[in-house]
Amino acid sequence: MAHLPNSLEARDTAVQLHSYADARRQEETGAIVIDKGDGIYVSDINGKRYIEGMAGLWSVAVGFGEKRLVDAAARQMEKLPYYHTFTYKTHGPSIELAEKLIEMAPVPMSKVYFTNSGSEANDTAIKLIWYRSNALGQPQRKKIISRVRGYHGVTIASASLTGLPNNHRSFDLPLPQILHTTCPHYRSQKKDGESEADFARRCAQDLEDLILAEGPETIAAFFAEPVMGAGGVIVPPDGYWEAVQPVLKKYGILFVADEVICGFGRTGNMFGTQTYNLEPDIMTLSKALSSSYQPISALLISDEVYQPIADESHRIGVLGHGYTGSGHPVAAAVALENLKIIEERDLVGNVRAVAPVFQKRLQGLKANPLVVETRGIGLIGAAELSHNAYIDTPGALGAKANAHFHENGLISRNMLDAMAFCPPLIITEAQVNGMFDIAEESLAAVSNSL
Structure with missing residues (x-):
């Protein structure tokens, strides 16, 4: 389509590189x-x-245009427009939101760590998992398994978890410590004559075979969405999670439930973890946490994950990780109001x-x-x-x-x-x-x- 030289479309094409777009096509058609x-x-x-x-x-x-979220942002902007959570400092909205998320968690969780996007949440989860392995005296336990067609973000580490070819091509990804197992899409992955139940069991066996081939002592964690989102909305076959979770427990592998899309109601429960009776050690949250009115995401970690991390930070003297916007007061205030709306309505x-x-x-x-x-x-x-x-x-x-x-x-x-x-x-x-x-x-x- 043709756009006038000074139109917003033309100005956009002149100055902005777009996500998930063909840049040359963008030059021709605009946005x-x-x-x-x-x-x-x-x-x-x-x-x-x-x-x-x-x-x-x-x-x-x-939905769009929710005035309560606009007002929540404005109130917080007037009171405290920005502060951080570095070096023993904090603020009310981040505390209240962390309390709310621990209360809402479908399985026992110990601590919340705030980030700014689902990608950052999963990236941080990887770092904390590696940190924990070192704290436990298991430096060899660093490999992480996700799934073909899974989607976990676009940072170098989270894009490596993502199991989509175009997220790897020409980016020199995935990182070597990231492995991928079978996508649980029955129609495309089933063998001739294989029932859905048999396919679910084979997915679990494929996972176990990969763990054994790599060495169970080298596998730190398994990342998965309860329902795959950007990989094509892949709903797991019946019996899939019942077969997969015991494999993880058998080898002491942490389970990270990526609830970035499923969380806060999408599957008919507050979390996909509830829909499929999951028992994750870590949950990553974003998107509907604030209805994306503000960029915010979070990791919820169990006490079993937290304690070694706390010990290691004490040994070193610091947890050397953080984002300028972690737990941003405006984003946290909007997220709190958003969760109130989800519950009240x-x-x-x-x-x-x-x-x-x-x-x-x-x-x-x-x-x-x-x-x-x-x-x-x-x-x-x-x-x-x-x-x-x-x-x-x-x-x-x-x-x-x-x-x-x-x-x-x-x-x-x-x-x-x-x-x-x-x-x-x-x-x-x-x-x-x-x-x-x-x-x-x-x-x-x-x-x-x-």
């Missing part, structure tokens, strides 16, 4: 400038209104109430011949597309569908050829139906054009 948000909707600078079917980046739980209850319609309409997309599978739980889902003409060009069909979605007023995200749906948790049944009406109309147009 869509989003200007306003209200509830589940956003509008661009031309006044076109869209259903934000991805809640921004899987994150705006309470029973948004987890809304997820449970609306999810049956969401999942039924998602499954209904399979009536389109392009849709080979739908996957989902709670208010998160994906429709996988396939067509012979596009098999050799992964992502081309998804991009075509995404363009039709956008033209028809729905913002989605194609993860290669999987179309994602992850709306704000405030969405109503009528709005769910409206979202999937657009999806059906758009996919029909794509199908008819081939």
Whole structure:
């Protein structure tokens, strides 16, 4: 599309490098400038209104334009706009938020460490795990296992955990201490005649085989999302977690539950950990923690993780790690108010109430011949597309569908050829139906054009 020389689109192209974009294509087409948000909707600078079917980046739980969060930020800005948590200093909002998260934790947790993004939370988790291994006199226990198609961030360490090829290509990743095991996607990974239960057991066996091949004494931790998000909304097969967790316990391997997308209601419980009866030693949180109104994330660590770290910091004299914005008072104040809204308005209850319609309409997309599978739980889902003409060009069909979605007023995200749906948790049944009406109309147009 052509843009006027002095338009916001042209100015953006002139000065900004975008995430998850083709920079040369960006130079040709420019970006869509989003200007306003209200509830589940956003509008661009031309006044076109869209259903934000991805809640921004899987994150705006309470919807756009929530005045209580604006007011919470303003109050804190007036009182204490910034302070840090370095060198024995702290402030009220970080204390209150840490207390709240320990109270909310679905398994016993000892301490909270604040960071600014999910990537930083997972990166910090790796550092603390290595630090702990040294504290325990196990310097060889440094390898970390994640999963193919898992998503854990984009810093050097967290991008290494991420099991997606385009997050590694030309970045010289992954780091050598990061290993990847089988993706629990039954349809694409199953063997002929293999039942879902057998596949789940094989995933656990693959994990154990990798541990034994590397040496159990060298494996420090296993990172996993309860439900894979950016890797394609991969819902684990029945029995998967029941098979995997005993393997980790058998070899004394820490379990890090990446709740960055699943946390705070998305799967129909406050945490994905509850949905799948997980027992993590560390949880990483972000996104819906503040509904992304402010950048903030957190690690929750068990006492078993904390005590050796505390001992090592005492031996050295300092825990030599920290971010300028860790526990930022404005971000913490907004997160606290956001959690109050989630609880007061029973948004987890809304997820449970609306999810049956969401999942039924998602499954209904399979009536389109392009849709080979739908996957989902709670208010998160994906429709996988396939067509012979596009098999050799992964992502081309998804991009075509995404363009039709956008033209028809729905913002989605194609993860290669999987179309994602992850709306704000405030969405109503009528709005769910409206979202999937657009999806059906758009996919029909794509199908008819081939």
